Amino acid sequence: MQTRDSMDGQFNAKTTEADFAKLNPGVIHPLTGPVFIKGAKPGDLLEIEFVAIRPEPFAFTCIVPGLGYLPDVFSTPFIVKWKIENNFATSDQLPGVRIPGAPFMGVSGLAPSKDKLKEWTKRENQAMATGKLVFPPDAGGAIPATGSAATEGLRTVPPRECGGNFDVKQLTAGSKLFLPVYVNGALFSTGDGPFAQGDGEVCITAVEMGATVAMKFRIHYGEAARKNIQAPRFSHSGYFNDPKWxxxxxxxxxxxxxxxxxxxxxxxxxxxxxxxxxxxxxxxxxxxxxxxxxxxxxxxxxxxxxxxxxxxxxxxxxxxxxxxxxxxx
Structure with missing residues (x-):
């Protein structure tokens, strides 16, 4: 599966901080999917094995005003443009730094049922009402741009029980992700692949890349219901990255x-x-x-x-x- 970078191609090697004013936040996290998994049904547990993740040669990291862990400290835009070569990322904006690659998919998830959509929308609206930063549904940049998917669809910023934007860097090639299924066919989507990331991703972006990912799917019939699995699980049979890193x-x-x-x-x-x-x-x-x-x-x-x-x-x-x-x- 081919996937786009987290900003949907809005950044390139010529991008400068002046271009941030033209960014369209509505297209953040373009996902590839949904993939219909034949035979999957509510109550099942879907196993996704990441077989290979191949990065594109350009990537970026940026500080976006108002976002990240320290928005009160960093209020101006900044961009690092990376060249990926020989499994390392280097940048003229960070001289003397060479980041080793450990590509993974930042967003991987399944579709919620109508009941879960209603339940999760309610709790996020409640959080927003208390003054917490929550992104409500927004048809701007949505695909399709009309209908209930655009006006009621959950945003991809937070992860949820069905998966999503968890940014768990251990989900490299060889890892397995286990997600509870809520709808027939599971409807799997993925995207937002970082080439590398620190645990925390504190400025809101990692080494953001487009990527091609190969996966295998396996259905564990009835296992989510039988074991009451209500949140993502994951595993890796080896090292998720070279141990020295x-x-x-x-x-x-x-x-x-x-x-x-x-x-x-x-x-x-x-x-x-x-x-x-x-x-x-x-x-x-x-x-x-x-x-x-x-x-x-x-x-x-x-x-x-x-x-x-x-x-x-x-x-x-x-x-x-x-x-x-x-x-x-």
Missing amino acids: AAPRNFVGTMGMPIKQDGSNDPENLNLATRNAILQMIDLLAERGYTREQAYCICSVAVDLRISNVVDVPNFVVSALLPEEIFVK
Whole structure:
């Protein structure tokens, strides 16, 4: 299956920050599908095995104002344009950085039933009513552009029980994804393939690429209903990436705790701990001569966030690990 990049081809080697004003957000996450899986029915569990993922030679990473984990810190657009060659990504915008490839599909999911569509729409509307950032249905850029699919269809930004935009970087070639089926034929779609990503994807984009993906499907009849499986599962029989990158080997790390700028505690707040770990990693990269925008992008494509503890109250710890071997002289 051929898939497009997450911005549907709106970025290319000539794109600059000035072009961000012309971006059409309605076409984000173009998906290839749906694929009708013969014999699949509600209550089944669909196994998707990713056999091979072949990247296209151009990719990008960008900071989009208003999005990402630190939108209050980074309010201006920034773009990194990557050249993918020999399983590494390099960019003139990040001199001295070479990102190893571990391609995966950021979005993979099945269609919801009408009941699930209604249920999930309700809960997302409730979240939006409390002031949370939620993207409601929008016919702009939808395919088809008319009818209930355009006006009522769930957006692809959040993952859900049937799959979607989970951005789990371990879903490389050789991995298996297991999704509960809600409609006849399952209706599988995929897209948004990163060439590489840090666990967290903090600036909102990874090394975003178009890709060709080969998959195998297997139906586990009645298993989702029988075992009450209501969320995605995944596995990999080997290493999802070369162990020296997956571990990683030769790294430097920062720790974040739920401590506010004024020195007071916000006990057990993993969001604040995560924020502090990222900000400290950005500081570390700035010490090495990178701008804060460059550092934020490096965090998004190469830094892995880890929950180090959720028991040492009041200060839970989130760590950020940066592999030193992405830097070349």
